[in-house]
Amino acid sequence: MYQEHYHYNYPKPAVVKDLPSPPILNQGQCGVSKNDQSQQIVGGKDAPANAWPWQVFLSISGSLCGGVIINSEWIMTAGHCLRSNEAVVYYGNNNYYKAKTVRTKAVFKNTQASADMVLFKLSSPLTFTDSVQPICLPEGNIWDASPCFVTGWGATDLLMQKSDHILQQLRVRLMNQTMCIAYNSFYGIIDLDGQYFCVTSAGHSGAYYGDSGGPLSCMSNGRYYLVGVLTHILFFDGDHISFAVSVPKNIQWITDTIRRHS
Numbered sequence: 001m002y003q004e005h006y007h008y009n010y011p012k013p014a015v016v017k018d019l020p021s022p023p024i025l026n027q028g029q030c031g032v033s034k035n036d037q038s039q040q041i042v043g044g045k046d047a048p049a050n051a052w053p054w055q056v057f058l059s060i061s062g063s064l065c066g067g068v069i070i071n072s073e074w075i076m077t078a079g080h081c082l083r084s085n086e087a088v089v090y091y092g093n094n095n096y097y098k099a100k101t102v103r104t105k106a107v108f109k110n111t112q113a114s115a116d117m118v119l120f121k122l123s124s125p126l127t128f129t130d131s132v133q134p135i136c137l138p139e140g141n142i143w144d145a146s147p148c149f150v151t152g153w154g155a156t157d158l159l160m161q162k163s164d165h166i167l168q169q170l171r172v173r174l175m176n177q178t179m180c181i182a183y184n185s186f187y188g189i190i191d192l193d194g195q196y197f198c199v200t201s202a203g204h205s206g207a208y209y210g211d212s213g214g215p216l217s218c219m220s221n222g223r224y225y226l227v228g229v230l231t232h233i234l235f236f237d238g239d240h241i242s243f244a245v246s247v248p249k250n251i252q253w254i255t256d257t258i259r260r261h262s
Contacts, residue, residue, distance in 0.1 A: 066214025152211030
């Protein structure tokens with residue numbers, strides 16, 4: 001995660017609206033974090049222990065990406081990370097050198113053209129502890145998502161010469177959807193239905209290479225929800241913009257796929 005460190009009085013994030021209400025797959029105490037919500041440092045910094053227990057790290061045939069625990073048998077990551085139908089998942093520790101590992105046994109790709117996300121089914125289920133928990137899937141119709149964070153073990157400098165073995169976290173805000181659609185056009189991505197969220201932070205910090213597939217985690221009513229999956233980045237006129245494919249827009253595919261193959 002590319003980092004510039006300083007304090008910043010953060011503006012209120014955008015409201016995430018019109019979330020669909022399909023049958024949910026949330027398990028028990030989903031979305032519970034030990035993170036200190038009073039902190040206002042928005043440059044990337046070491047994440048506290050057990051702050052993001054749904055964050056995982058995936059090795060997929062040489063491709064290194066983030067990922068997120070949906071439930072005890074399912075992991076989600078970005079579709080462009082998919083180099084093979086099998087992956088090794090590192091989980092349960094902010095230091096990936098100390099993480100446990102589990103292999104996957106099946107993969108399911110969202111075939112919608114702009115939906116850059118895949119689901120991996122694990123070869124054996126995870127046991128939930130303080131350091132291993134699922135994030136909540138979105139439910140309800142309208143909620144004000146605040147605060148929002150991106151997390152990952154990706155590159156921490158622009159030349160991609162450094163990364164950190166300790167999970168990094170960065171507080172972000174959601175960009176206006178009209179602006180997000182305009183920025184996506186620079187990639188040739190036509191996103192008229194709001195398939196992506198754009199997030200920004202102070203000091204040009206943001207998600208970077210290796211952070212793809214990690215969660216955009218936003219809080220509502222004391223729990224974190226998976227609002228998006230990190231997918232690509234853009235440097236534009238001095239701004240660092242991270243893009244996350246929308247989970248609310250794809251919640252039906254997620255729930256249908258998991259139920260069909262569980």
